[in-house]
Amino acid sequence: MDFTCSFSYSYNYRKTRRLFHHELSEKEQYCSDCHEKLKEIGSWPARKELVFIPAQLKRLDHIQHAYKCEHCSLNNETDKIIKAPVPKAPLAHSYGSASIIAHTIYQKYELKVPAYRQENDWQKMGLPVQRQDLVNWQMKVTDYYFKPLYSLLKEILLTQAVLHADETSYRVLESSTQKTYYWTFLSGKQEKKPITLYHHDPHRSSQVATDFLGNYSGYLHCDMWQA
Secondary structure, three states: OHHHHHHHHOOOHOOOOOOOOOOOOOOOOEEEOOOOEOOOOOOOOOOOOOOOOOOOOOOOOOOOOEEEEEHHHHHHHOEEEEEOOOOOOOOOOOOOHHHHHHHHHHHHHOOOOOOHHHHHHHOOOOOOOHHHHHHHHHHHHHHHHHHHHHHHHHHHHHHOEEEEEEEEEOOOOOOOOEEEEEEEEEOOOOOOOOOOEEEOOOOOHHHHHHHHHHHOOEEEEEEOOOO
């Protein structure tokens, strides 16, 4: 594919583009033969290029200001103190911001970068994080933020008339079982707002689907696996 086509259709770079004008200096704007002043007759794009900007870390210190009502304090036994609100941190007592935690999740589950390699990359950038910290961040945000959303999507999914289901095996390192299974439950093709949910279980028996679906009364479309 021509690079120009790929460039123009992949992303609208006009939003972030910068123009660099290459002009002759004042001294160079004179003819080398007759020494008369040159007249500019036009300009055009000579070439285009994309520049990679490496990631960087910035420390944000949230300074909370407190205010005292002197009038109320004079008339009461205790001082009336009002503190300015501070945005809530994604995880309490953690220096992991929402952007860093989200990026570790993206690296792990989209780019398949294991925790020990992420640990090395973050430490090279100046963040003294351990792989256990990365794992704890992901587990905690799953409990705090993702599980309620997952439960809501599951509740909506089980109201739909037609569902699809399948499972596939994975090998798990440092596990007592050789295989574990990830199940997929998803909407039918006719749904305007389809939902796809993944469910982990060490087994592939029919009991897994029974437990997940509960009192579901619609149609379940699956393969010929006898369970």
